Amino acid sequence: MKRILIANRGEIAVRIARACREAGLESVAVYSDADVHAVHVRVADRAVRIGPAPAAESYLSPSALIAAAKATGADAIHPGYGFLSERPELPRACESAGIVFVGPPADVMERMGSKIGARALMQSAGVPIVPGEVPRDQSDQGVLTAARALGYPVLVKASAGGGGKGMRTVASEAEASEAIAAARREATAAFGDGTLYVERLIARPRHVEIQVFADTQGNVVHLFDRECSVQRRHQKVIEESPSPAVSATLRRHMGEAAVAAARAAGYRNAGTIEFLVEGQGDAASFYFLEMNTRLQVEHPVTEEVTGIDLVRAQLSVAAGEPLPWSQEVLSQRGHAIECRIYAEDPTHGFLPQAGPILLYREPSGPGVRVDSGVAEGDEIGVNYDPLLAKLISSGETREAARARAVGALRSYPILGIRTNVSFLIRLLELPAFRDGHLHTGLIDEHWPALSRDAADPDVPAEAVVAAASAVNAGAGRDHSSRSSTAEADPWSTLGRWGR
């Protein structure tokens, strides 16, 4: 393996390009017409256009990606997360083109990608699963009947789903029809497959996942837990490792179950077993939720506490090398927290935002890592996911990592487009978050405190207005065009990657 095509965009494509460079491999970026000037294109060794802006005709097109790999002589494809990362078509197309796929084989992906099939496999491997119904009758009426039989509240999910798309909570019969129809439409639009299933909704659950890694020699290890309970509409917002709610005994049991799950699946490369955790301490129960057959968005928190570069490990395992570590040498040290920075407006229903990034400065300092895919002068469009960057803070203790995250967010100006930065600060400052009392309903439960106008009372509104009066169209620089490219130079904003 000498040259890796990165079949993705944004921060994860930038992250993978960095790992390639450090591993002495060349990177090939791909881009749609909307991404000609994107950071991920600028940091790679080569770049290939793969199609127009709509993802279906570019980042979601296996044939465009294979053609790009062939044209550039790439001998491997890293899918990142999202897009085609969990679609068996890509590894299958790679195989017939003689290209290495950095991930599991197509058949394993297929098996674990079907929530119905994965549940059955986990059950047979002795991994606990959430009680649920798989309606054989897949009509809306059939799904409704299954929901009724299980008893409300239930969760309706897309069988092919992930990331909360095609998923609906149904509290009562009254909401069921609209929810099922919406889940079906989203599932069909997002995954091209409208198959649904229904499971019991666990009250105040925690969402804890285990990172696993398997090589082609049959070695399987786990790299401990990530706490991902802080979610909004099933989208993770803040993740951390280790989970403040998982005891040492529970962690060991979950790790063993995750390794058993990966073995049962015949898994290869990096993967994640997601569990729902119910109850407290050693007595808590955990249930298999799903397996993500790819790198997770939140992989950096595991990297920070284990000291391992998961993307480099992915590349070496894909090249056929055995895992460089045994279970015994792996450990967690300190604490890491990841905050997802989205272009969205928390004060208006978290609507995704489009527009120019007029000013952008990343924080830095001890224990502060920013994985980003944007730079000053970029135009954020409506075609793709609104994730701009991830702020990862680490420290000796959870409180140290939390305080670092707050401090870093307070020095992370992003102007020209609304983001969730102030919302993240309020979330990190919630007493319930500080105390580690996390569950998936945390944001809804504390919404009144999170949504108030929480501008720092020590900063008078008049001072803000005074600051604004210091810039005007005459005296200030005009940022409305791409003329500010000198400041948007990726080698200054991503200084630590300079070559």
Added chain:
Amino acid sequence: MTAMKRRTIRLVRDEDEREYQVAVVEERGQLHATVDGRTFQVIRDGDGRVRVASDRTVTAWTVATGNQRWVFVDGDVFLLSEARPEERTRSRGHHGSLAAPMPATVRRVLVKPEDTVHPGDPLIILEAMKMELPIRATADGVVRAVNCREGELVQPGVTLVDIVENGSNQQ
């Protein structure tokens, strides 16, 4: 030697639509801004960074585009607009929420003219960034016109459904 420059601007804070009178005096590179009677020394560090000093110093990041100014202070973002004398503050009609909040594709149209609607009823399902965004009725009323078709790409600010609210005098 720079002469003393004086200008007066009016800024409207987006969050609460409050209007502020600002008098800016610039003398020998020193900038002082007086906002509603409070005077601050403003130091421009360059590159968008300014420090605002009165009894304590606040570091802010600012950028201007058109007549808008964005300000970042300690994690909070403020959007201010320079108010022109003839201009009133941005009006928010009752049709505002029946428009797409961003460029989006119309996924489904759930109502037709003459339909009766109630607050919260979904009228249009938009799709943007792979998420469904329902446009819901904000009041009791009757649909007068649907201004979009399924599959159409709609721009923000354009009213997608006209509703005659019950009790209104609109015809």
